[in-house]
Amino acid sequence: MSFYLLLYHLSFLGVMLLLVQSLNLVWKARLFSLGHHGFFGLGAYTAVVMIKLALPAGVAAWSTTAPSQRIVGLGLLVACVLAGGALAAGVAILMGRLFAQLRGDYFAVATLVFAEIVRSIAANWDYVGGGLGFEVPYLVFSKAGNERLLYGVFYTALLLGLNWVAFFLIRRIEGSVYGLYITAVEDDPIAAELSGINVTRLQNLVFVVAAMTAGSAGALFLHFTTLVVPTDFSFPNGLLVILGVVLGGLRSERCIIAATFIYTSYEVIKVRVFGLFGFESGVLIADWKEVLLGLVLIFSVTLPAVWHRAQIRQAGAPRQRRPLLAGGGRGGSVDAE
């Protein structure tokens, strides 16, 4: 079995989870952002710019053989991550100001367009490699020979560790006053506003924190894969993040993790499963992953609604906790049928 490949997949999962967890928080606060992957891209490219500035002699001039180089590399890595997060946070603050007046669906599309702008600029700016993306040297560890495992362990530990920290922090937040505020906003933002909660400020705060997480994840992703291309944060990939949130519902972290895990590992699992039935992978050029994705998105939203409505129709059925994303608030149509 390839232990390295396992670590590789776990690391990808780690990056995805960071994104999904942060977006989940944003959506709970009723900011239905569709452009979260834009912050991811911002973070990654901030790291790119930092590497370019830190290594004026060109990236090939770097090597990680000497231990002192490794320490410097580690420092550089930390700096990139922090810078990525900081820039993303800054942009998020700006966006919060600009988009304050936008209603739910307008805000959603504005964020979507924002992510497109980030991708466009990254794809056309020659300084960071343009459409071909940018390749950074291996900081800290490299993939040569035996170091490969160490490399895998390092990044897996780093990413999963960060996720654990994020998970832990989210738990703490939920238990605190802010958690109450967010739940209040999630349930009914108008009522929350009337109760004295400054909804806008809370939303901005959550948005900025989430953006910071996404930005840091982006920088880490860059250094983990040592190669970033603008298509990494194009809309279809951004949709994968959204899918994780939607499938997990806004409540259960476990569901989010499960959902994220499934589609991150989809490629590998698919090959194995089909291999069991004797299909060579070459036969499956036409991957049905995206079709499934579309269907899952549709059903994950319509089925709960249909089920909920069926429940209501049943006379006397106790109305349970409002299903996810139910009407009202920052979204428009308030009349239920």
Added chain:
Amino acid sequence: MAYLLDQIVNGLSLGCIYALIALGFAMVFGVLRFLNFAHSEVFTAGSFIGYFVLHRLSPRLGSSPFLLVGLAMLAAGLGAGALAVLVERFAYRPLRGYSGVTVLLSAIGVSILLQNLGIHALSAHTRGYPGVALPITPKQLALIILVLSFTLLFVLVNRTPIGTQMKAVAEDRRTAQLMGIDPARVIALVFFLGGFFAGIAGVVWGLVYGAIHPQMGFYPGLKAFIIAVVGSIGSLTGTFLAGVCLGVAESLLSAYLPSTLSAYRDPIVFTLLIAALVWKPSGILGKPTIVKV
């Protein structure tokens, strides 16, 4: 000077296509208050229907190009409209009453589904659109089609009973229902009309640019959607104006940006659109409403 005029004309025809697609977004939003993301795929579907019709009928009707193109557009419009109604029935109607974002998610799902079904059925590569020997250029055709469509729609919405019904449902669905209007039918009609015009736009696009592929709808759709917003949802005139402005702006940017910046045309256009959104959240002709939160 001639170059400038040429570019403006280019922009106008591009804007016409955007405006045709934007019609669908605008109407659906006017009635249902949500953004039909899958509209781009309806546009693509129309384009492909036109492609196949043209291929089939070209040998037989080559001598009467207007008839050929007319038939292709009709088929495309009907097919796209039917698709739009189907989508509404299965992906949006169950979600009636839920917030706009919920339905938006479903719409995104439909969009992905249709795009990728297209790729599987038709293979992702670009195809050349059959040329039709028209006495007028495809760009002029675009202009004519747009004027015809808008006139048709205007008459339909403002001078017919069904149009009044549409406006009623758009304004207040509950009351319209109380007045005896069946909102389900009206909404289905709205979707059909939007799809119809998007389908026609698809054929025009194919004729003007000569190349189509299953994912072609994304960028035009995104721009058309933003036009609908900026043109202030529900207002046909606003959409028309915004569409034409965007087309001309895009064209002029393409023509006059220095070559170092020319690749940034799309981000610039998008930034302008965001600026428009921010500046006038209710659209350029809309009234400011107090709908925050």
Added chain:
Amino acid sequence: MSKSYRWTLPLVGLAYLAVACQGRGTNTESGKTLVVGAVLSQTGPAAAYGGDADKGARLALETLAAESLPFKIRYVSQDDKSDKTEAAKVAQTLIDLDHVNVILGPAISPSALSVGKLAEERQIPMVGTSPTLDEVTTSNTYDRKYVFRVCFNDSFQGKALARFTVERLGKKSAAIVYDKTLPYSIGLAKTFREVFEKQGGQVKYEESYSVQDTDYSALIDKVADFDVDVLFIPGWDENVGPMLKQAEDRWDKFILLGGDAWPTNRLLDLAGGNIRNAYALSHFIPEDPSPEVKQFDAAYRNKYGELPSPFAALGHDAMILIADAAKRAASLDGPTLRDALAATKDLKLVTGTLSFDDKRNPKKDAVILQIYPDHFAFFQRITP
């Protein structure tokens, strides 16, 4: 969920993933089976290049099956979706799970860069079918000893085209319309310009577009005013086709010139017949009278019912090359196979006779095709 259940889900997930990372097939005795993993763009904008290469490679497998080789060949083909990151992921899976001995492909340069990097690190030889970017095998900062290709590179292409324009066409003024977002296009434009100017020609104008463009009106109008003889457009057929169609008759005064990405049926389809007075460089043309080409052409048409494209021929040649090297190699592990590949001399392939230079680029011929509205015709052969 109660506390005891908290860990079941993550553990199950982890176990599942671990199983998924299980290798497939035993390839420990590498003397028995040569596992060839193909990373080819079968969907996406470059689908024509990769898809055809896959077809060519599979045809080669049939031919090889008829020979008695000291090993079995197992062919695993994966799609990189014309995406560089996907290509790296796919190659990673092929190496780690399928235990491939050699990688066939990719067909396009961006993917070849990322897969080449991986191949170099993991010491698995890679034979690209049509990635022509110079940097694929070597650059100022690295030398990828494990990366080979069966196609010529952009330096050669640019030089060949420039010389053709000056010597055969006798034209000395040119304009270049290149794709700003494709390094292939930028690189080819650069080489052409350098050699063209050295030969006494003059590149008077340059314009660019991007691979996602659909509306070329502004570009067409701008270029139509250039007063040059030759218009060189080193781009992908997907863009050049619509561009020529939209140009209608405004570019008729130019002689059009293209690189190896031009000769596909898609170009003719997209250009809608609006392509005349044009030439392009290619790796191969079915009408070539040499016996290898005739045989390949017949076999391909028999199997697939269509004319073989240059990219199919390259895919076929890559497979033949790999099998030939494997025959000569003492064992099938990475370094030995690599050396056998590098030592290839005068191998008769469909696209020419191949010997590698010290940068693992083949020294072989190119053909110039003349392009008519509905077909390509052989025009001239260019030797290095």
